[in-house]
Amino acid sequence: MNVLGIEGTAWNLSVAIVNEEKVIAMVSEAYIPKEGGIHPREASQHHAERMPILLKKIFSIFPRDKIDAVAFSQGPGLGPCLRVTATAARLLSLKLSKPLIGVNHCLAHVEIGRWMTGARNPVTLYVSGGNSQVIARKGGRYRVFGETLDIGIGNAIDKLARKFGLPHPGGPKIEELAKKGEKYYSLPYVVKGMDFSFSGLLTAAERLIGKARFEDIAYSFQETAFAMLTEVTERAMAYLGYDEMLLVGGVGANERLQKMLREMCEDRNAKFFAPPKQYMGDNGAMIAYTGLLMLKNGQQTSLEESIVKPNFRIEEVPITWS
Numbered sequence: 436m437n438v439l440g441i442e443g444t445a446w447n448l449s450v451a452i453v454n455e456e457k458v459i460a461m462v463s464e465a466y467i468p469k470e471g472g473i474h475p476r477e478a479s480q481h482h483a484e485r486m487p488i489l490l491k492k493i494f495s496i497f498p499r500d501k502i503d504a505v506a507f508s509q510g511p512g513l514g515p516c517l518r519v520t521a522t523a524a525r526l527l528s529l530k531l532s533k534p535l536i537g538v539n540h541c542l543a544h545v546e547i548g549r550w551m552t553g554a555r556n557p558v559t560l561y562v563s564g565g566n567s568q569v570i571a572r573k574g575g576r577y578r579v580f581g582e583t584l585d586i587g588i589g590n591a592i593d594k595l596a597r598k599f600g601l602p603h604p605g606g607p608k609i610e611e612l613a614k615k616g617e618k619y620y621s622l623p624y625v626v627k628g629m630d631f632s633f634s635g636l637l638t639a640a641e642r643l644i645g646k647a648r649f650e651d652i653a654y655s656f657q658e659t660a661f662a663m664l665t666e667v668t669e670r671a672m673a674y675l676g677y678d679e680m681l682l683v684g685g686v687g688a689n690e691r692l693q694k695m696l697r698e699m700c701e702d703r704n705a706k707f708f709a710p711p712k713q714y715m716g717d718n719g720a721m722i723a724y725t726g727l728l729m730l731k732n733g734q735q736t737s738l739e740e741s742i743v744k745p746n747f748r749i750e751e752v753p754i755t756w757s
């Protein structure tokens with residue numbers, strides 16, 4: 436079975452084809468804002484312009500008549516971007532007369548992570564621009580055991596970078612600065628039960644600008660935020676008694692975060708898993724692969740049900756595979 440998947444919830448427009456064994460092809464084009472953060476309408480225009488080009492490209496690598504289904508990310512994400520992606524997917528599905536599958540974007544991050552690493556039943560830390568969640572499967576659903584009460588960690592990092600005068604996305608640049616940090620400034624560490632929050636931490640870090648070196652601010656911010664995420668992940672593992680942990684989402688590329696989590700896992704004799712970098716951030720392969728899993732287990736999406744869901748939650752999807 437060959438499934439085509441389209442991802443376009445935010446900055447990355449990405450189209451991929453997978454089968455049960457491997458990613459056959461993937462082509463992507465990132466929207467990079469001219470200034471400031473991601474502008475939803477601009478991003479959607481980017482996706483609309485580039486969609487035909489990416490589809491042409493992927494069908495020059497793999498013949499369209501061998502596609503068995505069309506999957507797309509149905510949410511969560513930016514409304515205008517989701518609509519472009521869904522429209523393209525509906526058209527393709529009609530044109531090829533193949534089933535349509537609306538995929539939850541968060542679920543897709545988790546499933547490609549499991550596929551790429553071989554993790555069976557992990558506690559997943561999903562950290563991206565818009566999302567920060569600790570997720571684990573219990574019975575027939577994935578459940579969110581802890582999450583941010585305000586902004587995603589990637590969003591907080593990108594905002595801090597912007598205050599430093601650095602272009603979007605700020606994550607990799609803040610990571611480089613933090614590596615040169617020497618002095619730790621105490622910043623608000625906000626964990627409430629199993630949830631956490633980053634806006635107070637961000638404001639406090641921004642207030643240090645002019646008083647401390649950028650390197651030290653970046654370092655202090657990362658140490659604080661990543662310790663919060665590690666604490667909540669560890670608590671979920673202890674509560675559930677799971678001995679695997681999986682790191683996914685764009686922020687998962689951060690080496691310092693990986694190191695903290697790996698050490699936590701070593702301390703509890705648990706296994707740490709992280710997929711290759713190109714499958715951590717948003718990508719078409721994760722949508723195609725999750726679509727394949729859903730289709731194999733009898734789930735598909737009618738045209739009426741294919742309406743975009745900007746606030747789609749992972750708990751809403753029944754999990755009928757192992």
Ligand code: ATP
Pocket residue numbers: 444445446447511512540562563564565566587588589590592593604605606607610684685686687688689690715716717
């Ligand atoms: P979602 O829709 O799931 O919220 P997203 O649109 O934010 O996803 P991702 O590709 O999952 O997309 O994540 C992008 C985020 O990852 C950005 O905020 C970016 O700054 C951050 N990021 C990328 N590399 C690093 C890094 N090395 N360290 C920290 N953050 C990083």
Ligand code: FE2
Pocket residue numbers: 540544563684685716717
């Ligand atoms: Fe994402």
